[in-house]
Amino acid sequence: MEYTAEKIRALKAEKDAVILAHYYAPDEAQAVADYVGDSFYLAKAATETRSQTIVFCGVHFMGESAKILNPSRRVLMPDLTADCAMAHMATEEQIKKLRAEVRDLAVVCYINSTARLKSLSDVCVTSSNAVKIARALPEKNILFIPDQNLGEYVAAQVPEKNFYFSGGYCPVHAHLTEESVLAAKAAHPAAEVLTHPECTEKVRAASDFIGSTAEIIARAEKSGAAEFIVCTEPGVLFELRRRCPGKKFYPAAPECLDMKRNTLAGIGNCLASGSGEVVLEEADIRAAERPLRRMLELAK
Numbered sequence: 001m002e003y004t005a006e007k008i009r010a011l012k013a014e015k016d017a018v019i020l021a022h023y024y025a026p027d028e029a030q031a032v033a034d035y036v037g038d039s040f041y042l043a044k045a046a047t048e049t050r051s052q053t054i055v056f057c058g059v060h061f062m063g064e065s066a067k068i069l070n071p072s073r074r075v076l077m078p079d080l081t082a083d084c085a086m087a088h089m090a091t092e093e094q095i096k097k098l099r100a101e102v103r104d105l106a107v108v109c110y111i112n113s114t115a116r117l118k119s120l121s122d123v124c125v126t127s128s129n130a131v132k133i134a135r136a137l138p139e140k141n142i143l144f145i146p147d148q149n150l151g152e153y154v155a156a157q158v159p160e161k162n163f164y165f166s167g168g169y170c171p172v173h174a175h176l177t178e179e180s181v182l183a184a185k186a187a188h189p190a191a192e193v194l195t196h197p198e199c200t201e202k203v204r205a206a207s208d209f210i211g212s213t214a215e216i217i218a219r220a221e222k223s224g225a226a227e228f229i230v231c232t233e234p235g236v237l238f239e240l241r242r243r244c245p246g247k248k249f250y251p252a253a254p255e256c257l258d259m260k261r262n263t264l265a266g267i268g269n270c271l272a273s274g275s276g277e278v279v280l281e282e283a284d285i286r287a288a289e290r291p292l293r294r295m296l297e298l299a300k
Contacts, residue, residue: 001268001272002265003264003265003267003268003269004264005028005031005032005264007268008032008264008267008268008271009032011268011271011272012032012034012055012271015053015271016051016052016053017051017052017053017054017055017076017271018034018035018049018051018053018054018055019032019033019034019035019055019057019267020033020034020035020036020037020042020045020046020054020055020056020057020058020066021033021035021036021057021058021262022036022037022038022039022042022057022058022059022062022235022259023036023037023038023213023214023217023233023235023236023238023239024058024213024233024235024236024256024259025057025058025235025259025260025262026235026259026260026262026263027235027238028263028264029057029078029262029263029264029267030057030235030238030239031238032264032267033057034049035049036239037214038126038127038128038212038213038214039062039065039111039112039126039127039128040111040126040127040128040129040212040214040299041128041214042056042058042062042066043065043066043069043111043126043292043295043296044296046065046066046069046070047069047070047296051073052073052074053073053074053075053076053271054066054070054073054074054075054076055076055077055078055267055270055271056075056076056077056278057077057078057262057267058077058082058259058262059082059083059084059087059256059258059259060077060080060082060083060084060087060278061084061087061111061112061113061114061115063075063076063077063080063278064114064115064278064280064288065111065115065118065292066278067278067279067280067285068115068118068280068285068288068289068292069289069292069293071280071282071285071289074274074277075277075278076270076271076274076275076276076277076278077262077270077276077278078261078262078263078266078267078269078270078276079261079262079263079266079276080276080278081258081261082258082259082261082262083258084112084170084258085170085171086112086113086146086147086168086169086170086171087112087113087114087117087146088113088114088117088146089145089146089147089166089167089168089169090113090117090145090146090166090168091166092116092120094143094145094166095107095120095121095143095145098143098164102141102143102164103141104139104140104141105139105141105142105143106122106123106137106138106139106141106142106143107120107121107122107123107142107143107145108121108122108123108124108125108130108133108134108137108142108143108144108145109121109122109123109124109125109145109146109291110124110125110126110127110130110144110145110146110147110150110151111124111125111126111292111295112146112147112170113145113146115280115284115285115288116284116288117145117146118287118288118291118292119284119287119288119291121145121291122137122139122291122294123137123291123294123295123298124291124292124294124295125295126212126295127150127196127197127198127211127212127213128212128214128215128299129295129298129299130150130154131154131157131158132298132299133295133298133299134154134157134158134161135158135160135161136298137161139161140161140162141161141162141163141164142155142161142162142163142164143163143164143165143166144163144164144165144166145165145166145168146166146167146168147168147169147170147198148165148166148167148168148169149169149170149173149174149197149198149199149200149201150197150198151163151165152165152201153197153201153204153210154197169198170198172233172253172254172255172256173196173198173199173200173231173232173233173253174198174199174200175253175254176199176200176203176231176252176253176254177200177202177203178200178202178203178205178206180252181193181195181203181206181207181229181231181252182206184229184250184252185206185229187250188227188229188250190225190226190227191225191227191228191229191248191250192208192209192219192223192225192227192228192229193206193207193208193209193228193229193231194207194208194209194211194216194219194220194228194229194230194231194232195207195209195210195211195216195231195232196210196211196212196213196216196231196232197210197211197212198232199231199232199253203231207231213232213236216230216232216236216240217236217239217240217243220240220243220244220247220249221243221244225247226246226247226248227247227248227249227250228240228247228248228249228250229250229252230249230250230251230252230253231252231253232253233253233255233256233259234251234253234254234255235255235256235259235260237249237251
């Protein structure tokens with residue numbers, strides 16, 4: 001069956017559903033969503049909606065987070081195979097070993113992680129609030145999992161703490177090289193370079209602004225520049241162009257193919273049939289909820 005935006009809106013009302021879409025989801029998914037945002041915004045939105053069904057257009061860890069924060073509601077994903085490689089790039093053994101070796105340690109888990117990794121952590125963070133939360137923690141030592149690039153960026157902003165890393169990375173952001181950014185700057189010399197902190201240190205050093213996806217959008221809105229090189233997943237260009245119609249944006253990073261699995265057909269199918277449900281054991285929900293709730297509290 002072919003699903004149009006109009007059909008999806010009708011199904012959404014019929015099923016008492018709300019659609020959340022990450023900025024990296026396809027344009028068509030963002031266009032039919034009730035809430036579009038980065039991980040932090042969507043984590044909050046998931047707790048504030050009253051709909052009994054949440055359709056999450058993102059990757060699997062995002063659907064898990066929505067279910068953890070809303071255990072009594074049904075969370076559906078247009079494609080349950082949409083995954084995030086970085087979400088798995090830390091191990092229980094790494095965490096246990098460092099807890100045994102380092103006193104006064106907090107395990108800080110980037111929200112881009114599995115429910116299991118969250119459950120082994122003290123607090124979750126997003127790229128929007130990681131610096132604020134790291135500063136607020138009473139512990140002197142921090143194990144930041146799983147993204148080392150973001151962790152190193154946070155560590156530079158919070159020099160009073162000692163940081164340890166698990167060595168993970170986002171394949172999309174890590175694929176972006178300093179050489180490609182410099183080439184883009186040469187092609188567009190008047191453009192500001194807006195960069196996500198999941199990028200490498202060399203790419204960040206070649207940038208004019210570093211921030212979360214939401215912060216990149218806000219910077220583009222406020223900046224006096226008319227052109228921008230965007231060093232994050234190009235799905236964000238949908239919102240950038242919507243908010244800044246007179247400005248030009250040049251994507252520098254490759255697409256996340258998993259994010260692009262969130263098609264209109266997938267959204268329509270999960271609404272119509274209830275497919276793609278995120279299922280977690282009650283014990284796993286309870287264990288992972290604590291660090292997520294702590295994130296929401298510390299980030300206020």
